[in-house]
Amino acid sequence: MDKKAVLKLLGNELEVELPILSGTIGPGVLNIKELYRITGLFTYDPGFASTASCSSAITFIDGNQGILRYRGHDVNDLAENYDFISIVYLLLYSILPVPEQREEFLSTMQKSSKVPESVANVIKAFPNDAHPMSILIACFASLAAFYYGKDTIKDLSCGISAIAQIPSIVAMIYRHINSKEFINENKNNESSYSQKFLTLMFGDEINYNLFTNAIDKILILHADHEQNASTAAVRLSGSTGSNLFACLAAGVTALWGKAHGGANEAVVNMLQEIEKSGDLEKFIAKAKDDKDPFKLMGFGHRVYKNYDPRARILKQTCNQVLSKITQKNRLLEIAIKLEEIALKDEYFIERKLYPNVDFYSGIIMNAVGIPLQMFTPIFALARTTGWVAQWYEMIHDQETRICRPRQLYIGK
Template structure:
């Protein structure tokens, strides 16, 4: 697997590395298709995925910055082990920090899979062909990557940095978000299902403020985020459309305080989603009768089209 990593270009996005590496697990553990009764095999694949995503995630970061890989430590728990593999370097050893470990654990729990969102449905749809668990999860990771889904927390931080660096006023940002011609949306706001305040955002907002207070640190991006939230929540456009902060609005700021770079946020999101994706896949396979997924489409095009030879078309 290290050889596989070595062949990749440095500076590749960690999410690209993660999706391809998780897919490649089917090469190293070649169980391509799934036998209905292979409970032991399922347990093994599930344990491997939950454990290995942590190592692959940390390695993907090391690869993206051109630093040497750090091997796991058996004396550390899940989150501390991940931080160790991501942060430790030959010149600066990782010192375990129970508060950082607790916060990362909380972030993973808050990002846990729920409902039929884009990536979860992808895992189920791909898995419904009875392809192996690794390939199904690899597809889910690809779905999570987009800016309208798991990519939103990176977008939030970039948006806040941009506002900070350009000295843009909060009023201007709100005006841009409301202007359909700008094609700009307030990242970390809105949700297909939560048409009220996302409860995860409430927890993260408080955790973020508490962490900074306890460490006696401040971050101008948190100030901007709070200002943006207040402005949006009292603006008719956002009120009428039920647009509230979602899980991504404050999570990036905490990751930033933990020293995790923005291109790793989605990777951590995928780590949090992993147990739920696996459970969704399993539930689907245990449901009888098992059927391949087949979304239906409703044709809305022309019903009476007249054929025009290509030579007569303009």
């Protein structure tokens, strides 16, 4: 028997039956599609904290249990046993590839990875001190013009092109703001998506054996995260029938905010602030003072009320990377000490303020030598896969309608 809830409106004796929809796992939802028609009332939910805006088969999160799954696969298993190329395949095609499928898909990606010259020229047109996220938005807007009119609905070719080109674009942005020549992409067809990206960024400047696996795990763990702000922006824009690449630009715009993709950048800013002060205990005390607006960046998460499962994986990866780095890094030393204190302090334990994925990803990228302002573009690089998968799912969903949130008017 289908479950239903009954909404009683006091005063006019009206009762409304609201169907309860059940997913595969996770909380059920009240179906309120007919609520306004029947009652003349909207619902009020700032931030959409209690609202399911769509149905999806891509990613599942249980924040209380600390669970994250892509297409039903636990992210711990995926990060341990697969590379990012395999995760891209999984998110796009719903299954993990066998070796032959992976190689064929990799070949398709390589054939689609050439960045149009017009996009390279857009990057060069920006001043060297421009924020890389502003350049990345312009690059996706330029691709929207380049791919305008192409049939993006029948197959995944345009989405694959976006995922294949984004490492080159982010690397080119990095080299432009550092006044370096672009590296010829044709010389870099490595079997590892992450190594190719690092090669296009740094050339021969870094130890790829040390850092490729760590960057690959960062990309895997950031590939998708349910209906977060940037994914919602992609879906909202896409609901109007907008071009895939224009929707990706909307995703980058949302991701730029410090409360979203800029969080790992905020972690390193905080560590620099602590270093300048020289008093870590003072910052711990400020974070525990409920009257002080200061908070430790990289601790706690809106969704995860348990330990962020992505943080568990990156903590291990972070320790592996740091154990092999010989030069001292004061920010990394502060981060390690901060982590030790927070994991033992009852204040943080009681409030479940565990280090989250942004804490460790920021430390790893700092160790690699990636500049602070490039952190969020690399997040966008990883998340482009999720955005593409969510966009294609949305346009094939028969229930998709143009998004039109309501409001509670409080003006004159």
